[in-house]
Amino acid sequence: KHHCPFAIPPSQLLTWPLNHNLPLHLEASNFLPKPSAEWLRQTGLKAKKLSLYQVLAPNAFSPQEAFIPILRKTVSSTLHQRAMMQFEWHDGSVKNVHVDPALLYRYQKQLGQAVRTFEHRVDWLSTDSRKIWGTLCEKRVVLLVDISVSNSMHIAHIQHAVRLILEQQMTNKHRFNLIAFGSDVEQxxxxxxxPTPDHLQDAWRWVLGLQYGGSRNLMAAFKRAIECEVPEVQEPCGVYLFTSGLPDQEKDVLGAYVAEVTSGHDLPLHVCLFQIGDFGLDSPVPVRYASPSETASELRSLARWGRGRFHWCQDTVGTDRENRELGSNSCRDFFLNESYFFVQCTMLVESLKGRSRRHADGLLQWGDEEKTLVRERQRPLKLPGPKPTALTLARMVGHF
Known part of the structure; x- marks a missing residue:
């Protein structure tokens, strides 16, 4: 047996990204991104007036019933069979809708363009630092980085995530700061x-020198973030928590504190959950352990109490991630509405075409019958054959 005279730290056995220790390669950003909820309010189907009901509203009429004195009875409105269809409205009522195929064709093209815009937004959110952190929408930002002992075997992933956010989303901010927390808090x-180039490079060197250990004292880290914030500045300051598990404090205690603090400050707390998988036998056991779904549920509630957004990714390097930036409800509602509107458009046009086709077939059949009658009326009558001349009664008497 051979005995190793010195112990190799586990962090030295990790696989590090290429050029990890080199200076930052800063990227210029010339616009301030918007939260996806606000983006949908400005770019969604309703904002662009691309709801099917908004398109059909000018040509939609409610069925009417009125008493006609001259007829002495109640008469209901009827459909124009060649151009109108009955259509169920969003409130459950039935409307008589004038169907314009050209209008609906243009509308379907606009729906296709809206889908491509939405897909471009999703692809943009799923790349680089945005797939890990989401979008940093405030002009002043504080990053809370979890360096507990539970993350000691994931230093490379955490440092890579911080490097990406410093390079790609920090250059257009007004102010920033970094706070690392385990049992103790460092800032x-x-x-x-x-965020000058010198400050960003210096912040990156500070991140490389962090020592991982302890538990997750999130309350102390959040208090330190409040102390960094200058109340006299009338700008929101976004606090972005990057963690892989539950904090030391209980859910109700921490949630009540966060809700109280954020209600009096323009200081939303956004939570970025970094899913690192199950703990192995050699991995340190955190103070509070929960399943991935339970962890996500509690941290999502924390973001809600902090009036912020919840983001969940499963790996900062690989491609297996779950982008929660848009929110499952927004994604589902957008595509369900778009598909429903597109199908309803097609059904309206096809129903009108089918009715027109049946009407044309009836006209053709009626026309064929009328032409047959006309041909029969216009056909010359046959003259009767010659008959022998009959003798009159006088000639018959004279003959005898």
């Missing part, structure tokens, strides 16, 4: 600083 600067 890059006592106050928020401007």
């Amino acid at each position: 890059y600067q006592p106050q928020l600083v401007s």
Whole structure:
């Protein structure tokens, strides 16, 4: 047996991304991104007036009933068989809708363009730092990074995530700061600083020197973030928590504190859950352990109490991730509405075509019968054959 004279730290056995320790490659960003909820309010189907009901509303009429004195009875409105269809409205009522195939064809093309815009947004959110952190929408940002002992075997992934956010989404901010927390709390600067190239490079070197250990004392880290925030500045300051598990504090205690603090400050708390998989036999056991779904549920509630957004990714390097930025309800509602509107458009046009076709067939059949009658009326009558001349009564008497 051979005895190793020195122990190799587990972190030295990790696989590090290429050029991990090199200086940051800063990317210029010339616009401030919007939260997806706000983006949908400005770019969604209703905002663009692409709801099928908005398109059909000018040509939709409610069925009417009125008493006609001259007829002495109640008369109901009827459909124009060649151009109108009955259509169920969003409130459950039935409307008589004038179907314009050209209008509905243009509408279907606009729906296709809206889908491509939405898909482009989803692809953009699923790349680089946005698939890990989501979008940083505030002009002042504080990053809370979980460096507990539970993450000691995932240093490479966490540092890579911080590197991406510093390179890609921090250059257009007004102020920023970094706070790392385990059992104790460390911060890059006592106050928020401007994201100059020197400050960003210095912050990256500070991240590389962090030592991982302890539990997850999130309440102390959040208190430190409040101290960094300058109340006199009338700008929102977004706090972005990057963690892989539950904090030390109980859900109700921490949630009540976060809700109280964020209600008096423009300081939303956004939660970015980094899913690192199940703990192995050699992995440190966290103070509070829960299943991935239970962890996500509690942290989602924490983001709701903090008036922020919840983002969940499963790996910062691989492609197996779950982008929660748009929200499952928004994605589902958008595509369900788009599919429903497209199908209803097609059904309206096809129903009108079928009715027109039946009407044309009836006209053709009626026309054929009328032409047969006309031909029979216009056909010359046959003259009767010659008959022998009959003698009159006088000639018959004279003959005898």
